[in-house]
Amino acid sequence: MAVEQQQQQLEVLKALDAAKTQWYHFTAIVVAGMGFFTDAYDLFCVSLVTKLLGRIYYAIDGSPSPGTLPPHVSSAVNGVAFVGTLSGQLFFGWLGDKLGRKKVYGITLMLMVLCSVGSGLSFGHTPASVMATLCFFRFWLGFGIGGDYPLSATIMSEYASKKTRGAFIAAVFAMQGFGILAGGLVSIVVSSSFRALFPAPPYEVDPARSTPPQADFVWRVIVMLGALPAALTYYWRAKMPETARYTALVANDAKKAAADMSKVLQVDLAEEEDVVVNENRPYGLFSGEFVRRHGRHLLGTSATWFLLDIAFYSQNLFQKDIFSAVGWIPAAATMSALDELHLIARAQTLIALCGTVPGYWFTVALIDAVGRFWIQLGGFFFMAAFMLGLAVPYHHWTGQGQGHQVGFVVLYGLTFFFANFGPNSTTFVVPAEIFPARLRATCHGVSAAAGKLGAIVGSFGFLYLAQNQDAGKTDHGYKAGIGVRNSLFILAGCNLLGMGFTLLVPESKGKSLEEMSGENQPVTGSGGEAAGNEGSYVGVLHCLLR
Numbered sequence: 001m002a003v004e005q006q007q008q009q010l011e012v013l014k015a016l017d018a019a020k021t022q023w024y025h026f027t028a029i030v031v032a033g034m035g036f037f038t039d040a041y042d043l044f045c046v047s048l049v050t051k052l053l054g055r056i057y058y059a060i061d062g063s064p065s066p067g068t069l070p071p072h073v074s075s076a077v078n079g080v081a082f083v084g085t086l087s088g089q090l091f092f093g094w095l096g097d098k099l100g101r102k103k104v105y106g107i108t109l110m111l112m113v114l115c116s117v118g119s120g121l122s123f124g125h126t127p128a129s130v131m132a133t134l135c136f137f138r139f140w141l142g143f144g145i146g147g148d149y150p151l152s153a154t155i156m157s158e159y160a161s162k163k164t165r166g167a168f169i170a171a172v173f174a175m176q177g178f179g180i181l182a183g184g185l186v187s188i189v190v191s192s193s194f195r196a197l198f199p200a201p202p203y204e205v206d207p208a209r210s211t212p213p214q215a216d217f218v219w220r221v222i223v224m225l226g227a228l229p230a231a232l233t234y235y236w237r238a239k240m241p242e243t244a245r246y247t248a249l250v251a252n253d254a255k256k257a258a259a260d261m262s263k264v265l266q267v268d269l270a271e272e273e274d275v276v277v278n279e280n281r282p283y284g285l286f287s288g289e290f291v292r293r294h295g296r297h298l299l300g301t302s303a304t305w306f307l308l309d310i311a312f313y314s315q316n317l318f319q320k321d322i323f324s325a326v327g328w329i330p331a332a333a334t335m336s337a338l339d340e341l342h343l344i345a346r347a348q349t350l351i352a353l354c355g356t357v358p359g360y361w362f363t364v365a366l367i368d369a370v371g372r373f374w375i376q377l378g379g380f381f382f383m384a385a386f387m388l389g390l391a392v393p394y395h396h397w398t399g400q401g402q403g404h405q406v407g408f409v410v411l412y413g414l415t416f417f418f419a420n421f422g423p424n425s426t427t428f429v430v431p432a433e434i435f436p437a438r439l440r441a442t443c444h445g446v447s448a449a450a451g452k453l454g455a456i457v458g459s460f461g462f463l464y465l466a467q468n469q470d471a472g473k474t475d476h477g478y479k480a481g482i483g484v485r486n487s488l489f490i491l492a493g494c495n496l497l498g499m500g501f502t503l504l505v506p507e508s509k510g511k512s513l514e515e516m517s518g519e520n521q522p523v524t525g526s527g528g529e530a531a532g533n534e535g536s537y538v539g540v541l542h543c544l545l546r
Helices: 001-019 023-057 073-099 101-120 128-157 167-198 213-225 228-230 233-237 244-250 254-265 288-325 335-370 372-391 394-396 404-421 425-432 438-465 482-502 513-517 531-537 537-545
Strands: none
Touching: 023 073, 023 101, 023 128, 023 167, 023 213, 023 233, 023 335, 023 438, 073 128, 101 128, 101 213, 101 228, 101 233, 128 167, 128 244, 128 394, 128 425, 128 438, 167 213, 167 335, 167 425, 213 335, 213 438, 228 233, 228 254, 228 425, 244 254, 244 404, 244 438, 254 531, 288 372, 288 425, 288 482, 288 531, 335 404, 335 425, 335 531, 372 394, 372 404, 372 425, 372 482, 394 482, 404 425, 404 482, 438 482, 438 513
């Protein structure tokens, strides 16, 4: 009876693996992807408005330079969302495996919508109280964003067929690129509108009028608009059924799984007569069986995501300071507050348009042909190479009056391209494919949380290195020399380490989720390796040395 039930279960899963691409797949990409659109918009638009926040709330009367956020305030505004995201990834990943993906999916979206609006409505009579309120809402915003990582990845992996699974999961994550782009475009439009309505002289001409009172509305409008796309997709997210794989493998109801799949994917499937009972003894995340089967996989996915995010978030959050350091953006003292916001947004939008967004979609197009392993390995390699190309001849790029800033920006943009046509996409895809269904969201959440720990290290570490490191101080408190250069060397080293840990991650191209996780293999007391372990690239070293 157990064999018949397992075969019955496998028929449902085989149908999922062989299902043709349906319109619903594309709908699911958009609905799940809107969470990542909001994620990127909210996390990265704050890097655009922090300059404005400093000029509004921390300007000092009679000071020769515009106001800037104190380092500890800047760290808090950037870091508190990452702490919330890390917490949400762990909590909602665990909850998604316990209660089901569907039951908690809408909660994360509503948190994101409400806290985006709350961030823009941050109140207080003093700068400290406004920043404290902003940090409070950004923590809970991050908590909701964190939940979207394991749930969206797991849902998409469990809906897709094995031939297109990588592209579909990567497409969900690629919406993050559009979120970064939208943040820049919205900032350009809003700042341009307010500049036209409330023109202000440059700071060096009239410091008192260079930041008009209306600038306080600008950052609030930019932050709150991030809630709109997520709110528009809430209805469709609530209508999504539970994934058939969760229903069959975790809830042990193949009959309902078959019915759901037939309805959603328009696939005719014979109705199952019995409720499937999984005969395998379940093992937990902290069990020896999990360590034997997937311990090195979890180490690989967590370590690579950790190292990647140190570099990726350092680049994104502080690129405004890098652009100022190399002279691509003029000194703040030569511009009004809204002019500065406009120029920073324009620079970040150009980088997103030319490097960030294309990189995501190159991954979508090629991941199921080239494979996750080679895209990730190549991405880490080229990121390291371009960062070293920036760091070694750093003074060549930044020399005053030499005109080499364009070359710096081109190489800098290429690091973003290969981050996204590389580990920033694959570290999201792979954890949703190689772990068993009852631990899939949890393991993805652990891997993603390791990434956000890297983002925290990167954001605080870059801030430390970029300050008080050189004699040539810029107008905003960051140094143009040793700080940025040392940061680039360190980030290049992180990418080289990422290449090494990539060898622990198996290739999942063209394989079913059950084949990768060893879902249908009996649990043994020793050596019970999952089928996916055979794809581990520890063996690549042997091939290269032949």
